[in-house]
Amino acid sequence: MCRLAAITSNRYLSPMENIAALETMKEGHDSSGMGLVLKDLGGLFEGLKGYPILSGICKEDKKGLLDEYMNRKGFKLIFEWSPKIRPKRGVSKRGHYFARIYDYPEPYIEISQKEREELLVKTRIELRQIGEKDGSILAFSFYPDVITLKEVGDPLELGEFFAIDNGELMAKIILAQGRQNTNYSIDLYACHPFFIQGYATMTNGENTAFVPIREFLMSRGFYGYTGYQSDSEVFAHILHYVVERLGLPIQYYKDVITPLSSKEINLRPEKEVLHILKKSLRYLVIDGPNCVIGFTPDGTCFMVHDSKKLRPGVVGGLPGKYCLMSEVCGVDRIIPERDSSKDIYPMKYDMVIVPPGASEVLIWNQLAGEFKEDRRHAA
Amino acid sequence: MTDTHIARPDFNHTLSLMDFPYIIQWREDRCKRCGQCTSVCPQGAISPAVKLLRTIESEGSIPTPSIKTKVIHVIEQLRDIEHYCTGCAMCQLVCPNNAIEPKYNPQHKFYHYKNQGGEPYRRGGRRNDPSPSILDRIKFTRISMLTDPALDAQRHEFRIRTYIGRILQPEILPLKGINGHLTLNKDSDIFIPPVREIFPVMIGSMSVGALSPPMWEGLAMGVAYLNEVEGIPIVMCTGEGGVPRRLLTSRYLKYFILQIASGYFGWDEIIHSIPHIVVDPAAIEIKYDQGAKPGDGGLLMAQKVIRLIAEIRGVPEGVDLASPPTHQTKYSIEEAVAKMIQSMSMAFGFRIPVYPKISGTRTAKAVLNNLARNPYASALAIDGEDGGTGAAYGVSLDKMGHPIASNIRDCYLELVKQGKQNELPLIGAGGVGKKGNLAANAAALIMLGASAVQVGKYIMQATAECLGDELNRCNLCNTGKCPRGIATQDPRLYRRLDSEKVAERLVDVIKACEMELKKIFAPMGRSTELPIGMSDALGIDDKDVAERLQISYVC
Numbered sequence: 001m002c003r004l005a006a007i008t009s010n011r012y013l014s015p016m017e018n019i020a021a022l023e024t025m026k027e028g029h030d031s032s033g034m035g036l037v038l039k040d041l042g043g044l045f046e047g048l049k050g051y052p053i054l055s056g057i058c059k060e061d062k063k064g065l066l067d068e069y070m071n072r073k074g075f076k077l078i079f080e081w082s083p084k085i086r087p088k089r090g091v092s093k094r095g096h097y098f099a100r101i102y103d104y105p106e107p108y109i110e111i112s113q114k115e116r117e118e119l120l121v122k123t124r125i126e127l128r129q130i131g132e133k134d135g136s137i138l139a140f141s142f143y144p145d146v147i148t149l150k151e152v153g154d155p156l157e158l159g160e161f162f163a164i165d166n167g168e169l170m171a172k173i174i175l176a177q178g179r180q181n182t183n184y185s186i187d188l189y190a191c192h193p194f195f196i197q198g199y200a201t202m203t204n205g206e207n208t209a210f211v212p213i214r215e216f217l218m219s220r221g222f223y224g225y226t227g228y229q230s231d232s233e234v235f236a237h238i239l240h241y242v243v244e245r246l247g248l249p250i251q252y253y254k255d256v257i258t259p260l261s262s263k264e265i266n267l268r269p270e271k272e273v274l275h276i277l278k279k280s281l282r283y284l285v286i287d288g289p290n291c292v293i294g295f296t297p298d299g300t301c302f303m304v305h306d307s308k309k310l311r312p313g314v315v316g317g318l319p320g321k322y323c324l325m326s327e328v329c330g331v332d333r334i335i336p337e338r339d340s341s342k343d344i345y346p347m348k349y350d351m352v353i354v355p356p357g358a359s360e361v362l363i364w365n366q367l368a369g370e371f372k373e374d375r376r377h378a379a
Numbered sequence: 380m381t382d383t384h385i386a387r388p389d390f391n392h393t394l395s396l397m398d399f400p401y402i403i404q405w406r407e408d409r410c411k412r413c414g415q416c417t418s419v420c421p422q423g424a425i426s427p428a429v430k431l432l433r434t435i436e437s438e439g440s441i442p443t444p445s446i447k448t449k450v451i452h453v454i455e456q457l458r459d460i461e462h463y464c465t466g467c468a469m470c471q472l473v474c475p476n477n478a479i480e481p482k483y484n485p486q487h488k489f490y491h492y493k494n495q496g497g498e499p500y501r502r503g504g505r506r507n508d509p510s511p512s513i514l515d516r517i518k519f520t521r522i523s524m525l526t527d528p529a530l531d532a533q534r535h536e537f538r539i540r541t542y543i544g545r546i547l548q549p550e551i552l553p554l555k556g557i558n559g560h561l562t563l564n565k566d567s568d569i570f571i572p573p574v575r576e577i578f579p580v581m582i583g584s585m586s587v588g589a590l591s592p593p594m595w596e597g598l599a600m601g602v603a604y605l606n607e608v609e610g611i612p613i614v615m616c617t618g619e620g621g622v623p624r625r626l627l628t629s630r631y632l633k634y635f636i637l638q639i640a641s642g643y644f645g646w647d648e649i650i651h652s653i654p655h656i657v658v659d660p661a662a663i664e665i666k667y668d669q670g671a672k673p674g675d676g677g678l679l680m681a682q683k684v685i686r687l688i689a690e691i692r693g694v695p696e697g698v699d700l701a702s703p704p705t706h707q708t709k710y711s712i713e714e715a716v717a718k719m720i721q722s723m724s725m726a727f728g729f730r731i732p733v734y735p736k737i738s739g740t741r742t743a744k745a746v747l748n749n750l751a752r753n754p755y756a757s758a759l760a761i762d763g764e765d766g767g768t769g770a771a772y773g774v775s776l777d778k779m780g781h782p783i784a785s786n787i788r789d790c791y792l793e794l795v796k797q798g799k800q801n802e803l804p805l806i807g808a809g810g811v812g813k814k815g816n817l818a819a820n821a822a823a824l825i826m827l828g829a830s831a832v833q834v835g836k837y838i839m840q841a842t843a844e845c846l847g848d849e850l851n852r853c854n855l856c857n858t859g860k861c862p863r864g865i866a867t868q869d870p871r872l873y874r875r876l877d878s879e880k881v882a883e884r885l886v887d888v889i890k891a892c893e894m895e896l897k898k899i900f901a902p903m904g905r906s907t908e909l910p911i912g913m914s915d916a917l918g919i920d921d922k923d924v925a926e927r928l929q930i931s932y933v934c
Contacts, residue, residue: 205527206523206527206904208521208523208527208903208904208905209905209908209910209913210915211912211913211914211915212800212910212911212912212913215795215800215912216798216800216801219795219796219797219798219799219800220550220798221798245550246549246550246552247556248554248556248561249556249559249560249561251559252561258907259907261536261538262576269560270560270561270562272562272563273554273561273562273563276547276552276554276563276571277549277552277561279542279546279547279574279801280546280547280548280549280552280801281549282542282546282801282908283800283801283908283911285907285908286907287530287904287905287906287907287908288527288904289527289528289904307536307907308530308535308536308906310528369560
């Protein structure tokens with residue numbers, strides 16, 4: 001049923017930490033895929049934060065196709081990173097893995113960040129569509145200061161395959177998922193985490209309400225809502241829709257995916273709003289079983305569950321570094337020195353939010369409609 | 380009562396019992412000649428008769444025939460088409476000795492003859508097709524297994540609720556954020572339409588007048604009990620024919636959807652009562668059409684228009700009340716229908732949802748598209764060909780209309796295309812519970828795209844033992860002779876019906892339905908919201924139907 005390992009920190013980390021955490025949760029993933037999304041990059045990328053990074057894979061003989069498309073769009077290649085592949089038994093090299101840093105096309109230099117971001121989403125989707133015809137190009141993310149790596153295999157072996165421990169890839173926020181493929185075919189696009197315009201999520205569990213949610217998202221008229229090789233991709237898109245498109249504060253993500261009952265809503269100060277939201281966003285309600293971990297463009301990380309909490313999740317750490325993971329053994333592996341009695345196991349009404357910089361942990365209690373700063377974790 | 384074969388010794392122009400849809404099986408050895416069967420028969424299809432029995436007997440080893448005659452008393456089925464046996468089996472019900480029952484005759488030629496005097500056959504009930512409907516053939520095939528454990532219908536919290544009313548698109552909600560908290564922007568001029576949260580199975584429109592006083596009262600009591608005691612927010616549509624004034628001005632009105640149809644019966648009383656109404660009704664349904672008799676108007680036969688009904692409807696007693704096939708004010712959907720929706724909204728201060736009901740039709744999408752553009756249209760109710768009625772021409776019942784499954788599916792997918800699947804709820808009706816599977820049929824329609832379903836005929840059958848079925852059993856609703864006292868205004872008949880029992884049964888039926896819905900949704904892993912449009916959960920063993928409905932073909 002997949003295992004999730006996210007770390008948010010105030011200093012740069014190696015993704016090997018996440019992989020080490022996944023290794024402790026090995027019973028829960030079956031080598032059917034690992035995805036890494038790194039945000040707030042260090043290492044080779046520390047000085048290039050303003051430029052969009054295109055992450056993906058292309059067949060060796062299709063690099064020209066990629067170059068030709070990006071040139072045509074007016075993107076100027078500044079730098080390309082490619083992992084130093086160390087062949088591993090059980091991992092087959094799919095092609096040329098890349099993280100390419102581009103400068104924006106001339107007309108986009110003077111326009112707003114929003115418009116630039118929309119260009120990046122469109123470009124990624126178009127590239128994806130070009131590549132889908134023959135499997136020649138896979139494009140996972142195209143956004144400043146974010147890199148995505150995905151491949152089928154055991155996480156530890158993939159870490160070695162990509163030589164992730166060589167210090168070139170470092171980041172302050174890293175999401176990692178070890179996949180347990182369930183009822184969909186093994187497809188790299190079905191591998192979490194999913195990324196869209198600065199928002200990323202990874203999920204543990206299946207989404208029984210997938211089809212109506214997908215239809216609702218696809219009918220919103222936003223070109224980015226496409227793909228859906230995995231039923232979990234909708235969690236990233238719901239987050240994007242709620243926070244980016246509708247402009248709601250992040251804690252309302254919880255109210256959208258797991259709304260309160262009418263009686264409970266009447267206890268909240270903003271009940272009028274919640275009754276309306278519940279109706280208007282009825283199609284985005286999830287029924288689980290899910291644990292969702294993600295981040296928003298400003299570097300806020302969160303963990304949230306479906307209302308029946310049928311998937312595990314724990315948040316633990318120390319000011320400056322927190323883990324959001326499926327199992328406590330993963331947290332133990334990364335931050336053994338913490339006081340584990342202070343670990344947070346979010347319940348039905350909770351949304352755990354770790355603000356950028358990982359200085360503290362906030363718990364949004366949906367029923368009370370207020371943030372509780374977890375003083376135990378405050379610096 | 381005439382027995383035509385007596386008039387013509389050659390028996391031509393006389394029907395044989397084999398021409399009749401039901402043939403009475405009478406057992407002389409059991410009958411004690413009490414006469415209860417003949418007196419209860421709503422059709423006068425059986426009659427006590429005195430016959431001369433002639434036998435030839437011979438005693439001893441050498442034939443010595445002698446003729447003996449005796450007078451016997453029998454129960455005889457009439458061969459007069461006006462007095463055909465409807466198969467209602469009231470005779471069997473009252474017989475103390477189980478001496479009589481009707482048997483269905485599949486070879487009958489009833490429809491060949493039931494047009495005497497140039498008058499086409501009229502009846503109540505629904506389409507006479509006993510085969511399982513598409514809704515009954517749909518299976519729920521997405522069962523949550525080990526990868527996503529099923530929910531527990533008994534233990535988990537379920538919310539079997541839906542909305543009636545136009546739901547604003549999220550993109551235009553008048554919200555503003557203050558310090559990370561959302562509030563309603565009161566300065567916005569965006570109209571927030573009224574929306575009701577209800578149980579997704581609605582009791583469809585059956586009017587005061589079509590139904591007897593105890594039947595209507597029983598349903599109304601059951602609806603109130605379900606809401607107030609059981610906490611199940613079920614609503615009931617009044618049908619065209621107004622509302623008893625004491626209900627109209629009571630606090631229970633909120634559980635009722637008032638229907639206005641082309642005859643506007645009862646609306647004079649309703650309009651005049653508006654100043655005295657203490658709670659808003661649940662909604663207004665504007666009936667443009669009905670699945671049982673598409674393109675045909677309503678009809679309440681004169682024999683049902685007694686004083687009470689006449690008062691509620693604001694008409695003289697004892698006259699046929701025909702609603703025209705179409706609203707006389709209906710010029711176009713763009714203008715007249717929009718105006719009617721707005722007028723009804725305005726009459727109630729834009730506080731209640733107003734939606735039209737049409738019959739299933741190939742043109743439903745055209746109606747839908749117009750309503751999708753009308754900001755005051757609160758829903759669209761579509762009544763499929765298997766819908767029931769109290770009175771209609773047989774040809775309308777049997778041959779006119781559109782099956783509900785593909786109609787709802789097409790409309791839902793059209794709304795999906797426009798991104799309005801949540802904005803404009805679809806209400807599906809027509810044949811829900813035809814084979815007794817109320818919850819399963821409702822769930823299938825919901826997963827095809829309906830936000831709610833309406834059910835009428837099943838409710839009459841389940842709460843008051845309505846005898847009608849799809850082999851044309853009984854179906855006498857139009858005649859005022861309903862032997863169960865459901866669809867009659869004859870006190871001698873409706874006294875048979877106990878409104879308390881009807882109410883109790885309605886509560887049973889809806890509570891059981893709620894549990895069955897949970898038992899359907901739980902294994903699919905759905906509990907928080909109604910699985911509207913969850914078509915990946917549906918399968919059917921017919922490739923063409925699967926392709927048409929865009930669901931799985933399973934075998």
